[in-house]
Amino acid sequence: MDRTYDEKLADFEARVGRGEKIEPGDWMPEEYRKNLIRMMSQHAHSEIVGQLPEGKWIPYAPGFRRKLTLVAKVQDEAGHGQLLYRAAETLGKSREDMMEELLSGKAKYANVFNYPTPTWADVGVIGWLVDTAAVINQTMLAQSSYGPYARAMKRICYEESFHIKQGYDIIAALARGTPEQRKMAQDSIDRWWYPTLMMSGPPDSLSVHSQQALKWRIKTKSNEQVRQEFVDHIVPQIRALGFEVADKDCSYDKTSGHYRYTQPDWEELKRVINGDGPCNKERLDARRKTHEDGRWVREALAVKGRKSAEAA
């Protein structure tokens, strides 16, 4: 006898409650599938667009070793994008559709990648601050109820942890450098502070998707929990290197055991993720050009695929 929707939902929720992974062929509520596709494709886009702000510095990296590690990091981000598109495809959405949504400006990607990188210190700060925020979020997502997403996160977190080290190493070197180098690093830490805080998403009271995502364990922590973890982790590190936190009111609260911090401007987040940030146009133009430049590769692969199918 066919099970009713309510019975299937009860079974699904019981599995999620027991900490079981939901796999591609399993029954799932349509809203679960949609929320996952939205989040995973945005995540994939973020990795792909996220190559651009640092990638720009590859020709100017100071020295051979810095250049090698930066090239490796940027390549890793491309790989993460591929893994995430693949994982999102298991939910029934094609990579072409996801790409079309990115290139048309319909899809969102992480706010941070719409800010400029005018100095070498920005490469260090992206690796150190932005990747730390990303890893804290992604370690949480490695517990996600959707199997392919959770497994992709584990692999990605290993690599992102290395990215944090390369970013930290750049800033630690600048901290030991000349007054001009220290100033360059401080200026970069200041500029990236609020955009990085915004990465964890709007406050829980303004978050549209969190309630459902938490109920079905797509996410296992709220935006505010993740942001607080980031602040608690990074503030002592910034101060240990002799730098200041941009938020002068940021202080340790003994009672709660957490750092208090000033909320970012949530209107700015809204503007930036809806296309009106300092570099949105530049980023999308670069992606569109790369997509166009790669057209011949896609066409050649399609012909090869057709020929193999005919021969079989």
Ligand code: FAQ
């Ligand atoms: N940026 O209801 P909520 C990386 C959107 S990976 C852009 O709270 P949710 C690696 C949100 O999508 C960084 N959009 O949404 C790297 C929604 O819009 P919609 C990317 C944002 O999903 C490092 C609306 O606002 N990581 O950095 C942002 O429950 C260095 C309402 O928000 C991920 O994508 C934002 N910051 O929570 C690469 C992780 N915040 O779809 C290169 C997976 C909110 O209704 C270099 N994603 N929005 O139109 C997540 O964990 C979640 O999606 C959140 C948002 C936490 C981002």
